[in-house]
Amino acid sequence: MKSYTLKEPINIDGIGLHTGIKTKITLNPAPQYSGIFFKRTDKSVIIPAKWDYVISTKFSTNIASNGVEVKTVEHLLSALAGLHINNCEILIDNIEVPILDGSSNIFVESILKKGIKEQDSEQKILEIIKPVKFSCDYGYAELTPNPSEAEGLNINLESRFDGKYEDQDIKITNLNGNYIEYISRARTFGFYQEIEYLKSQNLIKGGSLDNAIVIKDKKPLNKDGLRYDNELMRHKVLDVVGDLYLSGYPIIGTYKGFKTGHFITNNLLKELFKSKENFKIHKIN
Ligand SMILES: [Zn+2]
Incomplete structure (x- = not known):
């Protein structure tokens, strides 16, 4: 299977389920071998979307690096997994990924509308x-x-x-x-x-x-x-x-x-x- 990223940036905003905070995210294309990672733009901190960055799992999956957290990452990651996207930079300007309609469908539809780009390397x-x-x-x-x-x-x-x-x-x-x-x-x-x-x-x-x-x-x-x-x-x-x-x-x-x-x-x-x-x-x- 080839690697995949996005064809172009996608902007999505909404409120977080647990915090109620209005947050804007931008899903950006990323080069091959970069993986999936969040960047808190208000703190200039990168948080890889990896199991060993998980800091709590009570009613949502929350990751952090250097004390800077992104909450409720699971629905967005589910959408990326479902679409086989393995390279993506996720800019987020606050603490929690928007809940949108409570599913992953708005992420999926927004990505499909702008398009997925195949990359040269094989995906592992x-x-x-x-x-x-x-x-x-x-x-x-x-x-x-x-x-x-x-x-x-x-x-x-x-x-x-x-x-x-x-x-x-x-x-x-x-x-x-x-x-x-x-x-x-x-x-x-x-x-x-x-x-x-x-x-x-x-x-x-x-x-x-x-x-x-x-x-x-x-x-x-x-x-x-x-x-x-x-x-x-x-x-x-x-x-x-x-x-x-x-x-x-x-x-x-x-x-x-x-x-x-x-x-x-x-x-x-x-x-x-x-x-x-x-x-x-x-x-x-
Ligand atoms: Zn859920």
């Missing part, structure tokens, strides 16, 4: 060779080598919503080619009874029914309802794709998870990178 991928697993008291996730008939990244998730919503599972076979249509439009979600708690934690200051699904009595409060019957699970896949892209590579393997979230996926990447025997980095046609 990370293939899972040995199973790795991370478990905590409420859930787990594992990455395993693909069964012989499977291609690309496969994602199997099971969730328990503890009575707040119907329990669901989802199986995505070979995410490549399925991302834009099946995953990118799925919005972030929250439960009505947790709103007061989240606000007390200084979170969701920018949250509204315009950028999140809110579930009350197992139903969405959003007047137009859901975009898909299993929109919540599709959004969980969207988050997994974004959080896994912090590996720095597209992954070939199977991700299986139970009640996963940002915390579990980031810790799974830490497990993965503990041993070079767990994976192989190479080029594919």
Whole structure:
């Protein structure tokens, strides 16, 4: 697979889900081998979009370098992963990536409208060779080598919503080619009874029914309802794709998870990178 960047700069602005701060981002084309990185233009600090720059994972994935943070990077990274873009400079003039409509679709559509540029170098991928697993008291996730008939990244998730919503599972076979249509439009979600708690934690200051699904009595409060019957699970896949892209590579393997979230996926990447025997980095046609 070739490397890809953007054809031209793309400007997007909006408010952050957790901070409510209005922020402008510019997605810039970047030379081959530069990877994906953020630049806080108000602080002149570069923060690579990598798993070892993650500083917290409570209700969003937040990265930092030299004490300068960018919050809620997962939906934008998910869009870039879904479009196979591996070189991109992201200028951001404040602390949090805009939440937009709560999905990654506005990033995807904006990028597709301006165009993607193929670069000369081959893009490297990370293939899972040995199973790795991370478990905590409420859930787990594992990455395993693909069964012989499977291609690309496969994602199997099971969730328990503890009575707040119907329990669901989802199986995505070979995410490549399925991302834009099946995953990118799925919005972030929250439960009505947790709103007061989240606000007390200084979170969701920018949250509204315009950028999140809110579930009350197992139903969405959003007047137009859901975009898909299993929109919540599709959004969980969207988050997994974004959080896994912090590996720095597209992954070939199977991700299986139970009640996963940002915390579990980031810790799974830490497990993965503990041993070079767990994976192989190479080029594919
Ligand atoms: Zn999300």
